[in-house]
Amino acid sequence: MPKLKKKKKPKFLRPNYGRTSRKRIKDNWRRPRGIDNKKRVKIAYMGSSPSIGYSQDRRIRGLHPSGKKEFLISNLQELKKIPANSALRIAATIGKKLRIKIEEEAKKLGFFILNPLKNKNLKKEKDESLPTAQTNPKKTTVEEK
Numbered sequence: 395m396p397k398l399k400k401k402k403k404p405k406f407l408r409p410n411y412g413r414t415s416r417k418r419i420k421d422n423w424r425r426p427r428g429i430d431n432k433k434r435v436k437i438a439y440m441g442s443s444p445s446i447g448y449s450q451d452r453r454i455r456g457l458h459p460s461g462k463k464e465f466l467i468s469n470l471q472e473l474k475k476i477p478a479n480s481a482l483r484i485a486a487t488i489g490k491k492l493r494i495k496i497e498e499e500a501k502k503l504g505f506f507i508l509n510p511l512k513n514k515n516l517k518k519e520k521d522e523s524l525p526t527a528q529t530n531p532k533k534t535t536v537e538e539k
Contacts, residue, residue: 397461403448407441409433462506473499483508490516 406423409431410416423444426434433440449455458464462481467473468488473496476482482505484493493511500507 398451398454400450400454400459401448404442406444409440458508460506464508467496467500470496470499473503473505476505478504479506481506481508 405421407421408419408424409426411419411421413419426443428434433443436443454461456463458481460481462479463477464481464483465472465476466483466485467476468485469492473482482500484496484507488496490511494514494516497507497510497514
């Protein structure tokens with residue numbers, strides 16, 4: 395079976411987006427509901443509207459671009475319930491110690507980690523290249539004459 399690729403789709407813009415007289419209109423999609431709205435009537439120069447024909451193939455819908463099914467992990471027990479050859483995303487609320495344990499266990503089981511930890515050093519390193527601010531213990535006062 396050939397590898398399936400996602401179909402291209404246009405960016406669906408709100409009606410009248412880009413008009414210089416209406417700069418307040420954002421680019422996020424809202425369905426046109428006005429009785430005279432040209433985008434609702436599907437006039438071509440107003441741009442495309444979302445429809446069922448733009449949906450992806452059912453076999454690749456919801457997959458990560460790598461082609462693997464994506465799972466969100468928040469503890470080690472969830473890791474054991476996931477099918478092999480999957481992509482993992484470790485939750486943002488996980489601390490550094492547990493995150494390192496989860497990553498090691500996932501590598502043993504053969505999972506692909508989407509958001510791996512870049513610096514796995516647990517010690518807090520002090521950056522010596524930056525100069526430290528030195529405080530002067532003596533307060534300078536203006537002498538009165």
